Amino acid sequence: MRSARSQSDVVGFVIVFGIVIVGLVSVSAFGLSALETTRDATVAESAEFAMESVNADIESLYTGIAGSRTTELNVESGTLGVGDRTSMTVSVSGGRLSGTETISRTFRPIVFSGDRTSVVAENTLLIRDQGASGAAAIEGPLGTFSGERTVVPMVVTEPTAVESQTGGTLQVESIVTDATGRVFTSGSSSLDVTVELSGLPDNRATVWRRVLNERLAGVPSSRSPPCTTPSSDTVDCQFETNTLVASVVTIQYDIR
Numbered sequence: 001m002r003s004a005r006s007q008s009d010v011v012g013f014v015i016v017f018g019i020v021i022v023g024l025v026s027v028s029a030f031g032l033s034a035l036e037t038t039r040d041a042t043v044a045e046s047a048e049f050a051m052e053s054v055n056a057d058i059e060s061l062y063t064g065i066a067g068s069r070t071t072e073l074n075v076e077s078g079t080l081g082v083g084d085r086t087s088m089t090v091s092v093s094g095g096r097l098s099g100t101e102t103i104s105r106t107f108r109p110i111v112f113s114g115d116r117t118s119v120v121a122e123n124t125l126l127i128r129d130q131g132a133s134g135a136a137a138i139e140g141p142l143g144t145f146s147g148e149r150t151v152v153p154m155v156v157t158e159p160t161a162v163e164s165q166t167g168g169t170l171q172v173e174s175i176v177t178d179a180t181g182r183v184f185t186s187g188s189s190s191l192d193v194t195v196e197l198s199g200l201p202d203n204r205a206t207v208w209r210r211v212l213n214e215r216l217a218g219v220p221s222s223r224s225p226p227c228t229t230p231s232s233d234t235v236d237c238q239f240e241t242n243t244l245v246a247s248v249v250t251i252q253y254d255i256r
Contacts, residue, residue: 051112087196094191095189106156110172123141180248196234213227221238
């Protein structure tokens with residue numbers, strides 16, 4: 001009887017010990033996963049806040065409130081760098097024009113990159129890109145869209161050097177190096193305008209198309225919706241307006 005009882009005690013101890021170990025492993029696994037999720041969310045939130053400051057300073061430079069800006073931001077465990085080149089083309093015809101006038105520029109957006117999220121400041125549009133989970137507009141872009149008068153911003157951000165900085169407190173020093181503009185007015189008929197953005201990653205192209213379609217709601221267009229994606233990296237918008245202002249501001253920036 002004592003031998004059977006001893007065996008029962010041993011078996012019981014093994015079962016209880018096994019349950020405790022399984023419980024500790026499960027708690028550790030779920031706990032670490034929760035900590036990682038919280039950490040990622042904190043980094044993404046911090047990045048958005050920092051990039052909102054960068055985008056606000058770019059807007060100040062574009063609107064002429066300032067000629068130069070220095071933005072200080074903490075990127076924690078992420079990387080602040082230069083994005084791939086994006087092209088923007090504005091084509092205008094009709095009205096008093098005898099042919100088609102075209103204005104084309106390329107620029108390099110400012111990009112924060114984290115483990116799972118990137119935040120991009122691109123032509124006054126701030127985008128949160130979460131890869132397979134999709135992307136969304138945080139704020140912007142600037143511009144006025146109507147059938148009477150349309151202002152299209154072309155903010156040409158160019159780095160002094162194509163480089164990136166990781167972690168800690170960094171600075172983005174920006175200065176306006178050129179500012180020009182073209183004004184097109186219609187005569188007896190309205191202007192036909194095409195705005196094209198190319199060189200965009202898939203997620204950002206989707207955001208640009210969605211945002212511009214929202215901004216162009218109610219504006220006369222030969223198609224519905226006015227903005228489409230003829231290819232995965234291109235957004236093409238067509239609409240009509242009586243007056244078009246293409247405002248081009250070149251901003252040189254340095255990441256330190």
